[in-house]
Amino acid sequence: MTPTSIRRAIFAVTVLMGTSAAANAQALPAWAYPVAAPAPARTAAPAAPSSAPRQAAGSSQSYTSTQIKDLFNVPDWFPEDHPKMADPVGHGRPPAVYACGYCHLPNGLGRPENQSIAGLPKEYILQQVKDFASGARHSAEPKMPSCANMILISKAVTPEEMAVSADYFSKLKLTKWIRVVETDTVPKTHITGGMLVTEESGTEPIGSRVVEVSENLEQTELRNSHSGFIAYAPTGSLKAGEALVKTGGDGKTMACGMCHGQDLKGMGNIPGIAGRSPSQMARALIDFRTGARNGSQGMMMKMPVAKLTDDDVVAITAYLGSLEP
Numbered sequence: 001m002t003p004t005s006i007r008r009a010i011f012a013v014t015v016l017m018g019t020s021a022a023a024n025a026q027a028l029p030a031w032a033y034p035v036a037a038p039a040p041a042r043t044a045a046p047a048a049p050s051s052a053p054r055q056a057a058g059s060s061q062s063y064t065s066t067q068i069k070d071l072f073n074v075p076d077w078f079p080e081d082h083p084k085m086a087d088p089v090g091h092g093r094p095p096a097v098y099a100c101g102y103c104h105l106p107n108g109l110g111r112p113e114n115q116s117i118a119g120l121p122k123e124y125i126l127q128q129v130k131d132f133a134s135g136a137r138h139s140a141e142p143k144m145p146s147c148a149n150m151i152l153i154s155k156a157v158t159p160e161e162m163a164v165s166a167d168y169f170s171k172l173k174l175t176k177w178i179r180v181v182e183t184d185t186v187p188k189t190h191i192t193g194g195m196l197v198t199e200e201s202g203t204e205p206i207g208s209r210v211v212e213v214s215e216n217l218e219q220t221e222l223r224n225s226h227s228g229f230i231a232y233a234p235t236g237s238l239k240a241g242e243a244l245v246k247t248g249g250d251g252k253t254m255a256c257g258m259c260h261g262q263d264l265k266g267m268g269n270i271p272g273i274a275g276r277s278p279s280q281m282a283r284a285l286i287d288f289r290t291g292a293r294n295g296s297q298g299m300m301m302k303m304p305v306a307k308l309t310d311d312d313v314v315a316i317t318a319y320l321g322s323l324e325p
């Protein structure tokens with residue numbers, strides 16, 4: 001090869017890599033990976049932190065807005081819901097180990113931007129955090145803000161902190177927290193902090209998406225762990241999802257119950273998938289498909305996701321989300 005042809009070859013490879021990266025980025029459905037455009041430069045001074053006490057509906061506790069945003073001191077609206085939080089769960093350790101309960105909530109139910117971890121097998125929890133730390137697990141969309149934090153935490157947390165946290169979350173019970181509603185039209189939404197948020201007015205066709213939003217945005221912003229989410233799904237998706245989940249859809253995928261348990265509530269160290277958030281599960285399926293999620297147990301998910309289209313992911317996750325956890 002002459003220097004020119006080598007340069008041309010390098011150029012061609014770079015262009016190819018560029019397009020495939022762009023194609024991959026484009027291929028990720030925005031409903032499952034809601035990443036906001038960068039915020040415009042701030043012109044006004046940020047609002048002063050409020051010291052007025054706030055209350056979440058149904059709770060007898062009160063916290064100020066500053067306390068509600070404290071990543072090392074989790075607002076615990078319903079302490080009667082759960083055993084005493086282990087220290088890493090309620091407080092974490094500055095600077096890098098944010099309190100687990102801040103994002104996953106003290107009851108482990110999580111929010112659409114992260115994951116529910118209540119009732120997951122202890123060994124599974126430990127392994128996932130190791131996978132984040134080793135790089136075997138990340139998001140197909142590196143800009144998902146909360147996932148980047150989970151990766152930083154996984155690298156900073158000690159084995160002792162993980163042992164008590166995994167013990168705490170594995171003993172909690174996953175409860176119903178998402179209501180799946182089939183529909184043709186949905187409220188208009190925009191993206192805030194890795195989640196979809198409904199506009200004040202206006203509707204649009206749902207298309208092939210699951211649109212997961214707060215039942216009550218104000219309560220979600222207070223991190224009220226009793227105020228759950230609605231997942232709108234296209235009409236007919238539950239039936240289509242049920243067929244794929246139960247039969248594997250004529251070789252398109254595998255019957256999920258083979259590994260996740262007949263009731264889909266988990267088996268051995270394999271996590272439950274019934275009644276969890278559709279957008280979280282969609283990211284998991286797509287991350288397995290792209291290879292972004294490639295931990296030691298991830299091999300087992302390669303076959304089930306290999307031939308799934310994004311429409312199948314909509315149907316499967318809507319159906320799984322509609323089940324009793």
Ligand code: HEC
Nearest residue numbers: 088098099100103113114115125128139146147149150165
């Ligand atoms: C800043 C928010 C945040 C904090 C704090 C946080 N996590 Fe996470 N966690 C996430 C996100 C986001 C994900 C999902 C990442 C992805 O998309 O793969 C996640 C995923 C997980 C998972 C995988 C769950 C599954 O079903 O596979 C486990 C286990 C977990 N976190 C444990 C912890 C523990 C233990 C702590 C405290 C030491 C913690 N997390 C603190 C945001 C957080």
Ligand code: HEC
Nearest residue numbers: 253254255256258259270271281284295297298300301304
């Ligand atoms: C051959 C066994 C097997 C089959 C069949 C299987 N799974 Fe899995 N699945 C696993 C294992 C093992 C994991 C955990 C992988 C890991 O450690 O990252 C998993 C993880 C998952 C997760 C991520 C859960 C979480 O907490 O992040 C989802 C979602 C999932 N599977 C959905 C499905 C669906 C939907 C089907 C059927 C279409 C299915 N699986 C079929 C073995 C299987």
